[in-house]
Amino acid sequence: MTNRFVVFWILLFGLFAINGYAQFGRNKVQYKNFTWYYIQTKHFDIYFNQEGPGVVEFAAKAAETALDDIQKRIHYRINNRIVFVLYSSQNDFQETNVIDEYLPEGVGGFTELFKNRVVVPFTGDYKMFRHVIHHELVHAVMNDMFYGGSLQNLISRPNAVRFPMWFSEGLPEYLALGWDTNTDMFIRDAAINEYLPDIPRLDNYFAYRGGQAVMYYIARKYGDEKIGEIVNEIKGKGSFEEGLKKALGMDIEELNKRWKKEMKRFFWPDIESRKDPEEFSKKLTKRDVIASYNTSPAISPSGDVVAFISNRDFYFDVYLLDIKTGEIIKRVVKGNRSVDFEELNILNPGLSWSPDGKKIVLGAKTGGFDQIHIVDVESGDVESLPVKMDGVGTVSWSPDGTRLVFAGQLASQSDIFVYQLQTGALTNLTNDVFSDSDPSWSPDTKSIVFSSDRGGYIYRDSVAPKFKMWDHDYFQKDIYIIDLESLRIERMTDFSLSDETSPIYADSSQILFVSDKNGINNIYKMHLASTGDTREKSVKPVTNSLNGLNQLSISRDGKQLVFSSMYEAVYHLFLLTNPLTFHPGTDTLGLTKYMRSLVLGEKIIPEFVDSLDKIDSVAIASVDSFKNVTSITDTNATKIYSDSVQISLGTYTSGDEEYKIPVPGKDTVNTVFEPNNLDAQGNYKVNRYRITFSPDIVYANAGFSTYYGLLGTTVLSFSDILGNHRLVGMTSLQVDLKNSDYGLAYYYLPNRLDIGIEAFHTARFVYIDRANRIDLYRFRNLGVTLGMSYPIDRFNRLDFGISMLNVSSENLDDLSVGIKRNTFVVPAISLVHDNTIFGYTSPIDGIRYRFDLLGNPFVDPQNFGFASLLGDYRNYSRFWTDYSFVYRFSFGYSVGPNPQRFFIGGTENWINRRWATSEFPIESPSDFAFLTTTLPLRGYTYAAQIGSRYALANLELRFPLIRYLVTGGLPLLFQNILGVAFVDMGTAWNDNAKLQLFGRDFKNSNVTKDLLIGTGVGARMYFLYFLLRFDVAWAFNLNHFSKPIYYFSLGTDF
Secondary structure, eight states, rough: OSSGGGHHHHTTTOOGGGGGGGOOOOOOOOSSSOOEEEESSSSSEEETTOHHHHHHHHHHHHHHHHHHHHHHTTOOSSSOOOOOOOOOOHHTTTTTTTTOOOOOOOOOOOOOEETTTEEEEEOOOHHHHHHHHHHHHHHHHHHHHTTSHHHHHHHHHHTTOOOOOOHHHHHHHHHHHHHHHHHHHHHHHHHHHHHOOOGOOOOOOOHHHHHHHHHHHHHHHHOOOOHHHHHHHHHHTTTHHHHHHHHSSSHHHHEEEEEHHHHHHHTTTTTHHOOOOOSSEEEOOOOOOOOOOEEEEOOOTTEEEEEEEEEEEEEEEEEEEETTTTOOEEEEESSSSSSSSSBBBBBBBOOOOOOOSSSSEEEETTTEEEEEEEEEEEOEEEEEEEESEEEEEEEETTTTTSSSEEEEETTEEEEEEEEEETOOOOOEEEEEBBEEEEEEEESSSSSSEEEEEEOOSSSGGGGGGTOOOSSOOOTTTTTEEETTTTTOOOEEOOOTTTEEEEEEEESSSSEEEEOOTTTOOEEEETTOOOOOOHHHHHEEEEEOOOOOOEEEEEEEOOEEEEEEEETEEEEEEEEESTTOOOOOOSSOOOOHHHHHHHOOOOOOOOHHHHHHHHHHHHHHHTTTTOOOOOOOOOOTTGGGGGGGGOOGGGGGTTTTEEEEEEOOOOOOOOOSSSOOHHHTTTTEEEEEEEOOEEEEEEEEEEETTTTTEEEEEEEEEEOOTTTTEEEEEEEEEEEEEEEEEEEEEEEEEEHHHHEEEEEEEEEEEEEEEETEEEEEEEEEEEEEEEEEEEEESSSEEEEEEEEEEEEEEEEOOOOOOOEEEEEEEEEEEEEEOOOEEEOOOEEEEEEEEEEEEEESSSHHHHHHOEEEEEEEEEEEEETTTTTEEEEEEEEEEEEESSSSOEEHHHHOTTTTTTTTTTTTTSSSSSHHHOOOEOOOOOOOTTTTTTEEEEEEEEEEEEEEEEEHHHOOOGGGSSSSEEEEEEEEEEESSSOOOGGEEEOOTTTOOOOEEOOOOEEEEEEEEEEETTTEEEEEEEEESSSOOOOOEEEESOOOOE
């Protein structure tokens, strides 16, 4: 789905903008056709597709357990059932229609407020899956508690509580995780290097990690029950600031002071006993304003070059770096803007070199799947392998060059696969429910080392048929080795309360891996010849780092090790020489304060995430403190779901029959939280999805039209649970129907081809000068439009449409003038390309273009026929971090007895607008339907030129303005003010033969004639959620400048 159906809003604002079919924007492509089902637990309606039954039972248990914990800790019971929509992979999740926005890889789930739906993907990691479910469920509970579970309630409550981002995201992170080593490492780097923001400025990723740290501090200082007290005081006071102050006895400024001081006390002692990465290794990457991520390093076999992923050019690309000089050699892959490399899987990365050092291999999103690509580093040629999966993680090239091993996700499991390069044979080595990752070859290619949460399950037949992942300790990841001939798996580590990841062979007898067993990700080594207790004793630390280390890659001779680490707010790459002989100065690393609390029992906060036993103990411990609930349900009712639910789509027959899912017990069905979800045998009913419309939002909306100024409308929006079917109604009633705007649209979005049908009526009143008198005219447009859009891929699409319009004009001041009516049947086709990325107020890098062909060939073509070809090309080139140079060329060419007209001059949504024609330049019903603005051309007023053909060119320099005008701290209102300097030039004409761009003035000097040129400067800033634009421009005729024209306008730049 794309944003091309914005045309409906354009229609109701009074103009049928036929080129509205070709709105810009990247595409959300539905590559798969899903069949949907749902089950009902006590509190949730859980929707899943045919690829998702494997994770539904886990999600159901995780959601009910998380809800129980959340309700007890914030002292509130939900009043409405909550909808979960589950996807079986990140790629499937990105196709969701629950919201329109495209979801990049960094979005692991969301909760929307229209229907309070929780939407999450399973990405192959059950630990992360549980975390996301719990996090998003906190949002849903808070929505229910403060807004009644819908956006409509929020809109109807003008004084509803608005939460700052740090609290909105920090509270869910804390309730889902308590405290964890990843946040501990993140905040440690910020605190020690003194870039930890003040609490009110905890935004972006700091909203999550920093907000969690604030919650952690409060719970550690005042007790975990204080968190629930804060939430309820905020609700009682109706104000976030007042509620926080009442619960804590201090305002946000005092809390910030104490919190930041405590973070220093908590982390700064680590400086004495640990070293930052730059003290024991060589930093390869440089600090850059843009490049906050330098990840997935892969050192070449010879050890002189590193391939890695970086966002140093805004996009995530693959670069080659010279180890000796630290300089970038070249960029070998452009990500995020090409079909083969839509996304580079930065969250589960893994590059690898061919043994001859001539090629690299990596997994990337291509279409609706992840695919493996081999890139020639010299020529840049790409070979895409015929391997498509829901997810592809680390890829490793075998030392003999014949095979690839990678972590692949298929529906509800992630396994280790081997791909034969010559034959194309694909073998699943593990093929079980556990989460396997980070595979790497042994030097003799006979075995593979990997990380997994499988615990003691090392035999294929050891997993019982009734095995439940929820009952398994999936919180711990360990290192395993699988023999390729026998497929025998050997467990190499078993360290409780820690994760071991990123294993690699250093040589034939030793492996290196990353472990957070002391609370910080450090590098360890292990001798493979050892067994049992001696193996654990053989594990020695290689580093004693202050910062977490990740993603190991070693040269063929084992003498150079490259890794990534978040250091001084940036993910950098580091080089450690001779890692096998390197000694950190101790054989036992000291525990962090957090890890000491886990290992030695020094209680800090409820350790929610360390094991299922800890989850249960938290819930039990908080029962006595549960109070102040707002509704009453049976607190024992959840016992009927205390065990996992097994789902098998294989038992489905047809029609409305249900799957048979055993449930361990039954309680009396009594409330909205006891749905009729069991059959006579006590099994869950798994039902086919049925389309049921429910309201999203009903609200009054104000819009601004380039033609008519401020317009008011009422919007009524309905959709189904999945967002695949939508009904949108809009009205702007004035006296009676013939003087009003109204319309109804239906959009069908579940498949790759999106379809929309719209019926509408618009009416506008315009004063027109006729024969030296000004009369009031009423124009009406009654129409039906069928639109279709086919996304070719993420960046290209074809739009189709056909519209039937009945347009009329009526002189209300002289009724003797008859009503003019015209009917048009207009087919249209558009080709659209867009691979841009957005800056603060407009695109900042990339290319977008579109070409439109439309006309009226069917109805009275001899008198009212026309054909129009339109084009619009825009190029955005970023430089100096956040500067950009933009050039744009657009044109329109219309022919026929009644050609479409275009006018140039002015800018979009010009508030203090002026007209060169003294009134709106409508001459006929045809103009009301098809007259098109071609903007901007600043330095002139609206309709400076009108014609059936036009050409327009724009050059703009966009740059940050405010930070160069003012130094020091600025109020939030005056931050991020951007400046522009521009040159616009264009012309509109009717007769090619009469077009004359240049001429001479009375002094015989060269001047422009039909060509209009304007130049000027401007500024952009956000104010009360609106983007305000201010421009001042002068017309220029090559000889002199005109008086300035000032433009105050709304909306983004082109």
